[in-house]
Amino acid sequence: MDKLDYKKDFKNLYLPKNSPCMIEVPSMSFVAIDGEGDPNGEEFATVMAALYSFSYAVKMSYKSKVIPEGFYDYTVFPLEGVWDLVDKSKGTTDKSNFAYSVMIRQPDFLTVQLFERFIDETKKKKPSIYLDKIKYNTITEGLCCQMLHLGGYDDEPASFERMKQFCIDNGYERSSHKHREIYLSDPRKTEVDKLKTVLRFKCKAKI
Numbered sequence: 220m221d222k223l224d225y226k227k228d229f230k231n232l233y234l235p236k237n238s239p240c241m242i243e244v245p246s247m248s249f250v251a252i253d254g255e256g257d258p259n260g261e262e263f264a265t266v267m268a269a270l271y272s273f274s275y276a277v278k279m280s281y282k283s284k285v286i287p288e289g290f291y292d293y294t295v296f297p298l299e300g301v302w303d304l305v306d307k308s309k310g311t312t313d314k315s316n317f318a319y320s321v322m323i324r325q326p327d328f329l330t331v332q333l334f335e336r337f338i339d340e341t342k343k344k345k346p347s348i349y350l351d352k353i354k355y356n357t358i359t360e361g362l363c364c365q366m367l368h369l370g371g372y373d374d375e376p377a378s379f380e381r382m383k384q385f386c387i388d389n390g391y392e393r394s395s396h397k398h399r400e401i402y403l404s405d406p407r408k409t410e411v412d413k414l415k416t417v418l419r420f421k422c423k424a425k426i
Contacts, residue, residue, distance in 0.1 A: 223293035223326070233297065233401060235417060237367040239385035244360035244419070248329065250274065251322035252352050255305055257314040266321055267298060269341075269349035274323045276337045276344070289328035296324035303397045311376070331355065360399070364391065365419035371411045375400075378418055386422055395421040 225233050231242060250273055252266045278295050280287055303318040304311070329337075334355040342350050364386050368378040379398070386392055401417035 223291060225294055225296050225324075233403065233417060235365050235367050237369055239364055239366045239382045241389070241391065241422065242363055242365055242419075244363050246357050246359040248325045248327070248355070248357050249299075249322040250325055250334070250353050250355050251320050252349055252354070253318075253320045255318050258300075258317065258319065259314065263319075263321070265347065266349050266352075269347045269353065270298070270321065270323050271295075272345040272347065273337060273341050273350065273353060274325070276341045277325065277329055277333075280337070287328050287333050291326065291328065293326050297402055298323055299399060299401045301397055301399050307396070325355070329355075360419070360421060362391075362422050362424075363399075363419045364393075364422050365417060368416045368418050369412070370414060372400075372414070372416070375416070375418060379420075382418065382420070390425050391422045392425050393420055394423040397421075 274295050281290055299322050301320045305316050305318045309316050338350055364382045366382055368375055398420040403415040
């Protein structure tokens, strides 16, 4: 088969319009690390590095002695984060109060056994204490509201307000305080006003 490219093959999940819409998100498998604190800190960068090291080990496994059964070529999926607050009595301006689960989607051929194999292989090539904290699981979000946010991360509240109003106008309500962000741009190489981030939160129809 041709190389799987999430931007083409899963366009509805990763390249929505910059206006709110409803979507039914299917079950997907991820490797994830849970943590707390400011995402601008050194620890968060180390967490991301561990996730990418693992994900590229899976991606490049066609060069290994034992190629995974069912392997197919694909583009590594973007980094995603599910965000919440440690102390919900505080606002969102204190970034040290953030609780997160940062993750990268994995190809369908990755099994639990292969996950353990690639964790071991990654530890040998790029050791990190965070490799011991990686979890492999399947997530089902179901009905969600989402939109493409253009601009800086600190400007996201305005987009969330648009999403909230869209839900109200169309007979839905937010069903979780958590939200998901999918990072389509590298902030180290992209001007702030050109950053692209998919914003998403779970919804349910109003009774």
